[in-house]
Amino acid sequence: MSEKKIKVLIAKPGLDGHDRGAKIVARGLRDAGFEVVYTGLHQTPEEIVATAIQEDVDVIGVSSLAGAHMYLFPRIIELLGEQGADDIPVFGGGIIPEDDIPVLKKAGIREIFTPGTPVEATVNWIREHIAS
Amino acid sequence: MFTEQTLKQVEERRQEWENLLAKTLARAPERRERFSTVSDREIRRIYTPADVSGLDFDRDLSFPGMFPYTRGVQPSMHRGRLWTMRQFAGMGGAEETNARFHYLMGHGETGLSTAFDMPTLMGYDSDSPMARGEVGKCGVAIDTLADMEILFDGIPMDEVTTSMTINPPAAILLAMYIATAEKKGIPREKLGGTIQNDMLKEFIAQKTFMLPPDPSMRIIVDTVEFCTAEVPRWNTISISGYHIREAGSTAVQELAFTLADGLGYVQACIDRGLKVDDFAPRLSFFFNAHVDFFEEIAKYRAARRMWARFMRDRFGARNPRSLLLRFHTQTAGCSLTAQQPYNNVVRTAFQALSAVLGGTQSLHTNSLDETLSLPTEHAVTIALRTQQIIGEEIGVTNTIDPMAGSFFVESLTNEMERAALDYIEKIDDMGGILKAIEVGFPQKEIADAAYTYQKQIDEGEKTIVGVNKYQMDESLKVDLLTIDPAVERRQQQRLAKLKEERDAGRVGACLKAVEDAARGRENLMPHLIEAVKNYVSLQEICDCWRKVYGRYTDPGMF
Numbered sequence: 083m084s085e086k087k088i089k090v091l092i093a094k095p096g097l098d099g100h101d102r103g104a105k106i107v108a109r110g111l112r113d114a115g116f117e118v119v120y121t122g123l124h125q126t127p128e129e130i131v132a133t134a135i136q137e138d139v140d141v142i143g144v145s146s147l148a149g150a151h152m153y154l155f156p157r158i159i160e161l162l163g164e165q166g167a168d169d170i171p172v173f174g175g176g177i178i179p180e181d182d183i184p185v186l187k188k189a190g191i192r193e194i195f196t197p198g199t200p201v202e203a204t205v206n207w208i209r210e211h212i213a214s
Numbered sequence: 215m216f217t218e219q220t221l222k223q224v225e226e227r228r229q230e231w232e233n234l235l236a237k238t239l240a241r242a243p244e245r246r247e248r249f250s251t252v253s254d255r256e257i258r259r260i261y262t263p264a265d266v267s268g269l270d271f272d273r274d275l276s277f278p279g280m281f282p283y284t285r286g287v288q289p290s291m292h293r294g295r296l297w298t299m300r301q302f303a304g305m306g307g308a309e310e311t312n313a314r315f316h317y318l319m320g321h322g323e324t325g326l327s328t329a330f331d332m333p334t335l336m337g338y339d340s341d342s343p344m345a346r347g348e349v350g351k352c353g354v355a356i357d358t359l360a361d362m363e364i365l366f367d368g369i370p371m372d373e374v375t376t377s378m379t380i381n382p383p384a385a386i387l388l389a390m391y392i393a394t395a396e397k398k399g400i401p402r403e404k405l406g407g408t409i410q411n412d413m414l415k416e417f418i419a420q421k422t423f424m425l426p427p428d429p430s431m432r433i434i435v436d437t438v439e440f441c442t443a444e445v446p447r448w449n450t451i452s453i454s455g456y457h458i459r460e461a462g463s464t465a466v467q468e469l470a471f472t473l474a475d476g477l478g479y480v481q482a483c484i485d486r487g488l489k490v491d492d493f494a495p496r497l498s499f500f501f502n503a504h505v506d507f508f509e510e511i512a513k514y515r516a517a518r519r520m521w522a523r524f525m526r527d528r529f530g531a532r533n534p535r536s537l538l539l540r541f542h543t544q545t546a547g548c549s550l551t552a553q554q555p556y557n558n559v560v561r562t563a564f565q566a567l568s569a570v571l572g573g574t575q576s577l578h579t580n581s582l583d584e585t586l587s588l589p590t591e592h593a594v595t596i597a598l599r600t601q602q603i604i605g606e607e608i609g610v611t612n613t614i615d616p617m618a619g620s621f622f623v624e625s626l627t628n629e630m631e632r633a634a635l636d637y638i639e640k641i642d643d644m645g646g647i648l649k650a651i652e653v654g655f656p657q658k659e660i661a662d663a664a665y666t667y668q669k670q671i672d673e674g675e676k677t678i679v680g681v682n683k684y685q686m687d688e689s690l691k692v693d694l695l696t697i698d699p700a701v702e703r704r705q706q707q708r709l710a711k712l713k714e715e716r717d718a719g720r721v722g723a724c725l726k727a728v729e730d731a732a733r734g735r736e737n738l739m740p741h742l743i744e745a746v747k748n749y750v751s752l753q754e755i756c757d758c759w760r761k762v763y764g765r766y767t768d769p770g771m772f
Contacts, residue, residue, distance in 0.1 A: 154347055
């Protein structure tokens with residue numbers, strides 16, 4: 083019997099349109115054997131959380147390159163909590179200044195991947211930390 | 215350009231050299247099996263007259279300012295006037311950005327370039343729930359004419375040209391610019407500048423979209439028609455390859471899709487009934503300067519030659535100014551690294567040099583910290599100084615098109631032209647760029663190229679210094695610019711106050727006029743100018759458009 087695939091939601095919160103990184107990660111994770119759902123652009127935190135619950139994903143990856151991560155990422159954590167879905171871990175990526183990383187982690191973002199991270203590093207992190 | 219005799223001699227010498235080379239390679243093989251550009255275009259070991267034997271000086275190169283403009287659009291190029299040094303700037307509110315404008319102009323900048331925040335770019339005011347956490351973050355927040363008046367306070371709008379990087383609401387920002395100038399007593403025919411106004415590349419690459427493609431094109435053609443008649447010094451569309459490249463395309467894809475977009479706009483304007491020689495001189499272009507030095511220079515040269523031929527042969531343009539591909543360049547943001555960020559100064563300098571050698575009319579050099587945040591004053595000063603060093607110290611502007619005649623550069627220019635023409639033929643066969651976008655053709659090509667490149671990086675096939683080679687533990691930290699969250703509150707308060715004070719009756723009438731024009735065929739621009747003068751907000755107009763035309767949403771392919 084085959085093992086159930088880990089299901090990942092890759093999400094683009096906010097108005098930022100930079101989707102190169104999100105799409106590369108989505109494709110890389112799919113090639114690595116995960117099941118990947120991509121939200122497409124311009125999603126509100128509410129929409130992302132609803133999709134995550136509806137699709138019953140194991141983990142959410144959020145990407146932001148336009149400076150609004152300090153509002154959008156913690157807001158997603160907050161909403162997951164409100165919906166009783168705080169068992170879904172969230173990781174983030176994009177243009178995230180170093181000083182913001184500990185603040186985001188304190189808010190509940192499990193890991194942050196900054197530019198230059200090989201796709202493999204994200205793959206490995208999910209394998210190590212997420213159970214399907 | 216070479217006689218049979220010369221080519222024969224070259225072939226003989228080549229045989230000699232191959233023998234010599236074989237011995238060297240037997241002792242010491244080359245560093246790699248295959249050498250290729252950052253776009254994965256294979257580069258040969260050496261180039262000789264044989265690689266450009268078909269090149270005809272008169273037909274393919276000629277002189278600057280002369281058809282086919284391969285060597286530059288003006289007869290004197292940078293010996294006459296250096297390119298416009300135009301640093302993209304915008305952060306926080308209008309006050310902060312106005313201060314940055316004055317700082318840059320005080321340090322020798324010669325043109326302004328405005329970056330807007332995401333809500334403004336997407337047609338939302340600062341008080342919209344969609345704007346939460348994003349106000350002023352990656353550019354300046356503009357809700358109404360009141361903000362615009364602060365932004366251009368003390369700026370001589372009849373002397374300085376201003377570029378505004380804005381797309382879905384471009385027509386509204388243009389209306390605000392005209393209204394601001396007219397309030398200062400400057401007539402619209404005196405205004406010079408550029409709105410990006412290029413929605414095709416938004417659907418393809420940058421993804422700042424609001425309305426579906428057809429109404430987006432209609433609004434763009436309205437701006438072209440209006441400016442042709444009333445704002446004759448305004449560049450109506452900045453046809454942009456920059457974002458296509460940043461999204462991960464190859465250099466050839468950037469060249470091909472940008473020109474295909476340009477052809478799409480020209481056709482749309484002709485379909486409206488405009489005469490090509492009336493509006494084409496005010497179309498301009500915007501390219502990326504990526505890390506592969508020669509490939510970039512070849513790209514700019516090929517672009518000029520291709521555009522001139524398309525305009526003459528496909529559209530029958532006769533005004534020489536219609537044939538000119540004038541372009542702005544920005545160094546490649548995506549090439550900058552968060553690791554060892556001071557290396558970015560070096561990357562940017564080489565990229566800027568390729569743009570200058572490629573004959574750019576205007577240039578933005580990225581700041582070393584732009585992979586982390588908006589640039590600090592210190593970082594942007596180094597970026598501006600980089601341009602000044604290229605222009606005034608290192609001698610590269612002494613002669614025009616110094617790369618011409620290089621067997622390699624000419625051969626690469628020809629190859630890239632051929633490859634880009636193949637793409638354009640494919641797009642023509644699909645029925646034009648709008649149809650190609652509809653089926654996701656350019657989007658898919660770019661995503662594939664981006665993924666291939668990432669794999670090459672991950673596997674070490676391509677090097678990024680400090681990222682996949684020569685890494686180090688860093689203690690070096692750069693100071694970063696942060697945007698005060700108070701900007702969002704200040705912006706919301708200003709808007710709330712303004713909405714109370716303005717004449718609600720006139721606002722309603724203006725919006726009705728905009729809606730009627732949007733539903734009908736009348737040009738929108740006069741109604742937009744009237745609306746913004748009455749302090750109708752950006753979002754109020756965009757909501758009206760969204761109501762009339764519907765929204766475009768991301769198909770989310772990956």
